[in-house]
Amino acid sequence: MQCEEWLSKSEKILTDVKEWRKAHPKATFVEIEDEVHRRMMQLEAQLLQDAAQESSSRAWGKDMGEEAPRCSRCQVPLQARGQHARTVQGNGGESVTLLRTYGTCPHCGESFFPPR
Template sequence: MNHPLDEHTWHRMTEEILAGMREWRQAHPKATLREIEDELDTRWARVRARMLEDMALASAAANWAATAEGQQPTCPDCGQPLRLRGTDTRTLQTHGGQSLNLARSYGTCPACGTGLFPPR
């Protein structure tokens, strides 16, 4: 996992928004302020989702297989260190309606059986 932050892609996506909004505005000269705002928000939501996904996957929680003894994530119910059970992918929705796919370590509590993707 150890996903790098892909700032080059973020910049490219931002440049695409700038060019795309210029083209969109020329094609929609009578657009209302609300229509312009909605179009811009839709385009920014894609960049925001990519940044969120990259940042989440870059966190230590994405892959804690090499985490030192005593520093593993703990069960929120009973406080026991989780046992690594492998990786799994979760698909989440952002506030802007975009999907994020997060491949992360998955743990199980040896005491109570709770399984989870650690949040940190």
């Protein structure tokens, strides 16, 4: 995500919180805090996704010149099976979608996203 996109997303969150506050003039401090936290988790999820996608280890295989990770069971190098999307849930409860190389063990046949 480019800097301008981050600024735009941050401004939208600030605007949304202000609008929420106008719609909830009698909200308690804890309710306001919960709403701010909920919206900030969206920004956190985007930051996590962007940072993870910048990782050089997200793609591996002979075409990428990166050494293949090994199967945790057999310790045999995995065979790359292309890029696949994987959605995980962050600590804040927001979903984060990552594009990662999926691998299969040629020995035991187990397939998974290596935890790099």
